[in-house]
Amino acid sequence: MxxxxxxxxxxxxxxxxxxxxxxxxxxxxxxxTSTAICGSDLHLVDGxxxxxxxxxxxxHEFMGEVIxxxxxxxxxxxxxxxxxxxxxxxxxxxxxxxxxxxxxxxxNSNPNAGIAEKMFGHPVAGIFGYSHLTGGFAGGQAQYAxxxxxxxGPLKIExxxxxxxVLFLSDILPTGYMGAEMCDIQSTDVVAVWGAGPVGxxxxxxxxxxxxxxVIAIDKEPYRLQMAERAGHTPVNFEExxxxxxxxxxxxxxxxxxxxxxxxxxxxxxxxxxxxxxxxKQAVRSETERPHALRQAIMSCRSGGIVSVIGxxxxxxxxxxxGAWMNRALTLRTGQCHVQRYMEPLLRRIERGDIxxxxxxxxxxxxxxxxxxxxxxxxxxxxxEKVVLKP
Amino acid sequence: xxxxxAPDTVRRISGVDDSPTSRAVxxxxxxxxxxxxAGLLTSRxxxxxxxxxxxxxxxxxxxxxxxxxxxxxRRRRRLVAVTGxxxxxxxxxxxxxxxxxxxxxxxxxxxxxxxxxTATTTIRKPPPTVYAFWRDxxxxxxxxxxxxxxxxxxxxxxxxxxxxxxxxxxxxxxxIVDEAPGEKIAWRSTGNADVPNAGTVRFGPAxxxxxxxxHVVLSYDIPxxxxxxxxxxxxxxxxxxxxxxxxxRLKQVLETGEVVRSEGAPWGKRARKxxxxxxxxxxxxxxxxxxxxA
Numbered sequence: 001m002x003x004x005x006x007x008x009x010x011x012x013x014x015x016x017x018x019x020x021x022x023x024x025x026x027x028x029x030x031x032x033t034s035t036a037i038c039g040s041d042l043h044l045v046d047g048x049x050x051x052x053x054x055x056x057x058x059x060h061e062f063m064g065e066v067i068x069x070x071x072x073x074x075x076x077x078x079x080x081x082x083x084x085x086x087x088x089x090x091x092x093x094x095x096x097x098x099x100x101x102x103x104x105x106x107x108n109s110n111p112n113a114g115i116a117e118k119m120f121g122h123p124v125a126g127i128f129g130y131s132h133l134t135g136g137f138a139g140g141q142a143q144y145a146x147x148x149x150x151x152x153g154p155l156k157i158e159x160x161x162x163x164x165x166v167l168f169l170s171d172i173l174p175t176g177y178m179g180a181e182m183c184d185i186q187s188t189d190v191v192a193v194w195g196a197g198p199v200g201x202x203x204x205x206x207x208x209x210x211x212x213x214x215v216i217a218i219d220k221e222p223y224r225l226q227m228a229e230r231a232g233h234t235p236v237n238f239e240e241x242x243x244x245x246x247x248x249x250x251x252x253x254x255x256x257x258x259x260x261x262x263x264x265x266x267x268x269x270x271x272x273x274x275x276x277x278x279x280x281k282q283a284v285r286s287e288t289e290r291p292h293a294l295r296q297a298i299m300s301c302r303s304g305g306i307v308s309v310i311g312x313x314x315x316x317x318x319x320x321x322x323g324a325w326m327n328r329a330l331t332l333r334t335g336q337c338h339v340q341r342y343m344e345p346l347l348r349r350i351e352r353g354d355i356x357x358x359x360x361x362x363x364x365x366x367x368x369x370x371x372x373x374x375x376x377x378x379x380x381x382x383x384x385e386k387v388v389l390k391p
Numbered sequence: 392x393x394x395x396x397a398p399d400t401v402r403r404i405s406g407v408d409d410s411p412t413s414r415a416v417x418x419x420x421x422x423x424x425x426x427x428x429a430g431l432l433t434s435r436x437x438x439x440x441x442x443x444x445x446x447x448x449x450x451x452x453x454x455x456x457x458x459x460x461x462x463x464x465r466r467r468r469r470l471v472a473v474t475g476x477x478x479x480x481x482x483x484x485x486x487x488x489x490x491x492x493x494x495x496x497x498x499x500x501x502x503x504x505x506x507x508x509t510a511t512t513t514i515r516k517p518p519p520t521v522y523a524f525w526r527d528x529x530x531x532x533x534x535x536x537x538x539x540x541x542x543x544x545x546x547x548x549x550x551x552x553x554x555x556x557x558x559x560x561x562x563x564x565x566x567i568v569d570e571a572p573g574e575k576i577a578w579r580s581t582g583n584a585d586v587p588n589a590g591t592v593r594f595g596p597a598x599x600x601x602x603x604x605x606h607v608v609l610s611y612d613i614p615x616x617x618x619x620x621x622x623x624x625x626x627x628x629x630x631x632x633x634x635x636x637x638x639x640r641l642k643q644v645l646e647t648g649e650v651v652r653s654e655g656a657p658w659g660k661r662a663r664k665x666x667x668x669x670x671x672x673x674x675x676x677x678x679x680x681x682x683x684x685a
Contacts, residue, residue: 005672020673023652053655055670072648092647096515096602108643111656112668114636126653129671136655136671146673148651283453 002391003142004370006056009047012374014367017057020138020146025072028150030086034163035062035140037373037387038171039197040312043265044131045374049314051115051132060088060128061170062140063163069150077151084154086147087339088171090126090137093152097125104336109149110135119315124336141370143391155343164388165350168202168357172386174342176202176262179310182333183258185210192216192247192256192300194293196224196235198360198386199310200262204233205355207260216250218243218293223383231359247300255302263293264311274319281318291317298324298332309334360386367391448481507610510634513602514642518594519573521603524645525592526576534640534650536633536660548581561585561622586622587612605638 001020007013020029038061043049045058063085066078078084090110091103098106106125110116113123116133126148129139138145147154157166176199183191191207193200196219204215217228218236225235236246247256267290278290297307298321307330325332349355362385365373373387452474459470514521524530528549532538539560542550547567552560563584569577569591579589590609597604613619640650640660650659655671657678669678 001673003672005670018673018675020654021679023654023657023674024649026647026649053668053670055672056655057672092643092651094515094646095642096513096599099515108647109651111651111653113639114632117635126651132655132668132671136653136668138654138671138673144673146654148653149647280453 001143002367003057003138004059004367004389005054006044006052006058007054010045012045012058012371014370015055017055017142020144022068022070023146024148025070026149026151027070028066028073028078028147028154029068030062030064030084030140030145030147030154031067032062032064032140032143032145032391034064034167035059035142035367035389035391036167036170036172037061037141037370037377037389039199040130040264041374042378043312043314045378046266048265049131049133050119051112053132056129056131056136057138057140057142058129059139059141060130061167061172062086062128062145063157063167063170064145066150066154067144074151078154078156082154083157085157085166085169085343086128086140086145087153087155087169087174087343088127088130089153089336089339090128090135090148091152091340092149098152101338101341102335103153103338103340105338112136127336141367141389143367153340155347157347159351161350162358164358164361166347166357167388168198168360169339169343169346169350171337171339172199172360173202173346173355173357174339175199175310175337176204177206177342177346178335178337179203179260179262179308180206180210180212182308182335183207183210183260183306185212185258187211188213189257190214190216190251190254191258191260192218192236192297193233193260193262194218194267194297195262195264195311196221196228197262200224200260201228201231201360201385202355202357203260203262203310204228205231207258208232209349209354212258214250216247216256221380224385227360227385243296244300251302255300255305257302257305259297259301259305259307261294261297261307261309261311265313265317266290267293267311278318291320295319295321298330301328301330303328304330306331306333310337312336361388363387365389444484445481448477448484451477452481505610505612506630507608508630508634509606509608510631510638511604511606512638512642513597513604514645515602516645517601518596518603521605521645522573522576522594525594526570526572530644534644534660535637536640551580563588586614605641607634607638609634 001017002014003017004012004014022029041058044052066080066082066084069078069080089104089106091098091106092108095107104125107123109126110123112132112135116123119133124134126135126137128137128145129141155169180203185191185207189212191212193203193215196217200217204217207215215233216236217225217233218238219225220237220239222237225237229235234250236243274292278292293311294309301307309332324330350357362383363373363376365387367389370389373389376382376384377387459467459474462470528541528543531541537553539552544550549565550562551565552562563580564582565578565580567576567578569575573594575591575593577591580587588609588611590607593606595604613622643650652659653671654673655668657674
């Protein structure tokens with residue numbers, strides 16, 4: 001089959017690889033009909049997440065048709081012919097973490113738990129196409145994929161919704177939603193979202209859906225800010241204005257009640273010396289993050305507010321404003337999205353028309369053009385917001 | 392020391408005296424070197440401190456590289472010379488660090504001796520279930536990487552064999568010396584075992600009311616000589632990691648019914664070493680056949 005693979009730092013390559021097969025009795029094989037490129041794929045491509053190997057199949061947002069199931073897959077949950085969206089965290093459904101609905105922390109789905117434990121203290125779930133730290137599972141930017149614990153995660157789509165309407169249930173829609181949900185949004189809240197990429201856009205829409213009074217979008221790309229503005233959010237361009245001053249102005253001096261970091265480890269920012277400091281430390285690998293968005297969110301948030309982090313961080317960061325966090329009674333909430341928890345309710349919301357996931361799609365390309373897709377998405381060429389690939 | 396005592400002289404000789412940043416950086420680098428030195432002189436784990444020196448060298452080279460890019464003329468020539476010297480120091484530090492790490496790894500195998508390992512995990516099944524699974528000793532090889540087979544020979548006696556990882560087969564008889572159903576099993580090797588060993592596993596209820604906390608203590612009397620060497624080689628540098636991974640697989644088998652495999656680590660319990668993995672892409676026919684036997 002054809003698959004998009006990691007081929008060294010800043011390089012992906014579409015290659016011929018063997019077809020996937022059942023390795024565990026609870027596996028299913030899915031013929032992929034739509035898949036997408038995610039912002040966190042860029043961290044893998046950049047080489048900031050360790051343990052990538054030449055030839056790793058990328059991609060953790062995908063959907064398709066079940067063409068084969070292992071012997072132990074519960075037929076009441078999944079059968080050949082089912083149309084499914086596959087959540088990116090692989091979860092067993094029975095361990096302590098899964099019982100607590102913390103699916104992205106599943107205790108059983110990462111065969112490389114020992115490596116993850118060294119990096120993170122405790123292991124994390126396996127994730128498709130997301131380095132060997134999260135299990136070394138082949139990803140879904142391919143014609144076919146193997147899905148472990150297939151009777152737990154994948155969501156059956158039985159209505160006539162298009163791929164584009166449901167594909168993002170695999171990651172970015174629930175991730176954005178969880179970012180807003182962790183904010184415990186009240187009707188009087190002003191919510192500021194750092195990053196107007198696809199996840200940021202969905203975090204903004206979700207904050208609005210959950211009843212926020214005002215939603216502010218912080219980014220530097222005019223086309224992304226315009227996209228947010230068209231959806232009814234207030235744009236702030238950090239290259240044109242001082243973010244903290246602007247936020248104070250927009251909130252009567254209080255600061256946003258809730259802040260969402262939808263940027264993560266590779267944030268770019270206006271302050272040249274801080275950027276240089278982070279960049280150098282990152283280059284010599286003594287720091288994996290450039291956490292400027294997180295620092296700014298903590299410094300800007302109103303006292304007693306909540307900072308919700310859904311941007312991806314991989315290792316250790318520096319100059320964390322612990323004083324602001326502690327002295328001003330801030331709550332910090334975070335996590336890789338526990339997708340399985342949100343798929344069903346969000347599907348209902350899509351069916352009801354509460355939210356329109358298709359609004360972020362700017363490019364649809366055949367799988368064979370994945371390299372070009374990465375190129376334009378990474379460099380924000382051609383007003384690229386979200387790329388969907390068709391195998 | 393010179394960087395702290397006479398930073399300006401150091402800055403002039405190395406050719407970075409024209410930048411304000413260097414006024415701060417040069418004494419800092421000097422101070423950092425003293426930290427490494429203190430660590431190397433006082434710590435018992437010298438290899439770690441040697442590696443911190445290597446990391447420091449890498450930082451120095453990075454800053455020198457940046458400085459070179461921004462300078463010309465005599466300053467640049469001086470910088471290049473200094474960089475050359477630092478590269479030399481880096482090579483020496485790197486060799487020392489590798490040497491120190493190797494020495495630590497090999498020592499155990501030469502001397503032999505007593506080794507005790509402990510590990511613990513929580514399994515979301517009640518204690519009687521977990522106990523029953525372990526008490527059926529034939530189940531242990533399904534999750535313990537080094538065990539080939541356990542044959543029950545009597546009510547409390549059994550014959551154990553550990554396979555290829557040792558370089559040769561090691562076999563021994565064992566007996567259960569103490570047991571409390573649902574709570575505890577203790578065993579030890581009997582007769583002339585190549586590697587005399589003993590173990591205890593305790594099963595206790597977890598606070599959630601449904602799970603079991605499993606605590607394992609294993610002890611090995613590793614002899615010198617060829618067998619000792621083979622045993623040590625099997626355990627490698629991180630015997631605790633081995634036991635932790637064994638318990639993780641026990642948890643997988645009891646909770647999900649299988650040892651989970653990925654395309655990058657497809658060999659189930661045979662994946663003893665985690666780092667040398669294959670790419671995470673579907674397996675070829677021959678790789679699949681190899682995996683199917685595991």
